[in-house]
Amino acid sequence: MSQNQSSPVVLEMKDVTKNFGATCAVDDVDLMLKRGEVHALIGENGAGKSTLVKILSGALKPDKGSMLLEELRYAPSSPLEGRRRGVSMIYQELNLAPHLTVEENIMLGRESHSWGFVRRKEMKKKVREALDSIHHPEISLDIPVRKLSISARQVVEIARALLGKTTVLIMDEPTSSLSQEDSRLLFGIIKKLKVQGVSIIYISHFLEEVQEVADTYTVLRDGKKVSSGDMKDASLEELIQMMVGQKVDEMFPRVAHEQGEVLVSLDKLKGKKMQEEVRLSLHRGEILGIAGLIGAGRTELMRTIFGLDKVESGSVKVAYVTTSTGSPWQRIRQGMGYLSEDRQGEGLALSRSLADNLTLSHFYPYSHFGFINLKKRREAVSGWIQKMMIKAQNPDQPALSLSGGNQQKVALARLLHQEADVLLLDEPTRGIDVVSKSQIYEWIGQLASLDKAILFVSSYFPELLGICDRIAVFHRGRLVDIRAHSEWDTQSMMAAATTGKAA
Secondary structure, three states, X not given: OOOOOOOOEEEEEEEXXXXXXXXXXXXXXXXXXXXXXXXEEEOOOOOOHHHHHHHHHOOOOOOEEEEEEOOEEOOOOOHHHHHHOOEEEEOOOOOOOOOOXXXXXXXXXXXXXXXXXXXXXXXXXXHHHHHHHOOOOOOOOOOEHHHOOHHHHHHHHHHHHHOOOOXXXXXXXXXXXXXXXXXXXXXXXXXXXXXOOXXXXXXXXXXXXXXXXXXXXXXXXXXXXXXXXXXXXXXXXHHHHXXXXXXXXXXXXXXXXXXXXXXXXXXXXXXOOOOOOEEEEEEOOOEEEEEEOOOOOHXXXXXXXXXXXXXXXXXXXXXXXXXXXXXXXXXXXXXEEEEOOOHHHHHOOOOOEHHHHHHOOOOHHHEEOOEEOHHHHHHHHHHHHHHOOOOOOOOOOEHHHOOHHHHHHXXXXXXXXXXXXXXXXXXXXXXXXXXXXXXXXXXXHHHHHOOOEEEEEOOOHHHHHHHOOEEEEEEOOEEEEEEEHHHOOHHHHHXXXXXXXXX
């Protein structure tokens, strides 16, 4: 993409700095954004990207530096003031009120009223137009957000950000919970917004999509700006090298492993929230990928297997034990671990320490006759923090204080600490930078080499093709086909996921 060099500058950030105690999250960063430009903000987890855009949105105040918005001084005291000045943000971790309806969330802080009365009809029209503009008319305005899937909540977040006049739109991992089809629709919306003169700051760990949508870029590393320029002049390899300060040799490392006996068998399994019965087997030492579009039933299948959703018919056989019912605690005792796609809502206890989050599902090694050996637990957790390369100060740090990618590493470390034989991973690399993704792929391969069985749900088809042994494609709750990874490609997977027919 080329950007008109004569376009006026909309935003200038100069020498922006933000410290959290002894940690400098953003260090003297400059950024310039032109009208109708998509500017990619690139970096590893913990590089300072989210902190910088939170300062821009008004959620955080900088310790130093200045900002100009349309040549006027800009120092928002809150996100509400930022929105009033024309700066809207879509957060990586969804910022919705779960007990409120879709309409109430989208209109929150922007309610239409006259003489003390809320104009409901006008509000509904605005919300419906916002959802229609991003091709999601099927989402009910009256349903509480807590009842929506993660992907549908992401759509609501996008619609809310697009409501009203927006000069600068910040997108922090906007496609992390979207299918490829919905991502394509979002890219179409971005092009329309550019034509309308909206400037966009775009954060994503999917560097291929960043190259597609962005005109310019800035790379952050350890809170500092290390490079910026036109996207057309930077290759994928160069961007990665700038991010990490070194060359990354292999994106999808494959660790040798052998398939053994069947460890999990699903016989006509149908959960309360599943649309159709599923028959599936998972072998020891196997990585089985689950592909499909939003609403295909992938998460519902995982939740039913783990006992979070009620089984209506059929059975789950783990090792040599067959059950038609089961609770999460029973599944854990059977050697099963589950990584939820809803990291904040289900995957972590955000207010608790890293030590608690890592060990509460497997506390046995640290308890003796009712006493807890806190020193032993702390040493073990410190080891996991180092092994998983989690950017944290100490085991007592609350999970809430970590970046999204490091939170995901903590959630994954809990399963590894739990010593589960069967790992149910639902979007395990969501919100993870490219280097951490590569590390996680390697860890998954190593687990398979240790005879673990992995069921791996992902909306990102290249990673399924890159590390899985077999891939099952779902369409509207039905298992369309299951094949060796070598018998699939992105096109055939997408065809099966969209049409329900195997090519």
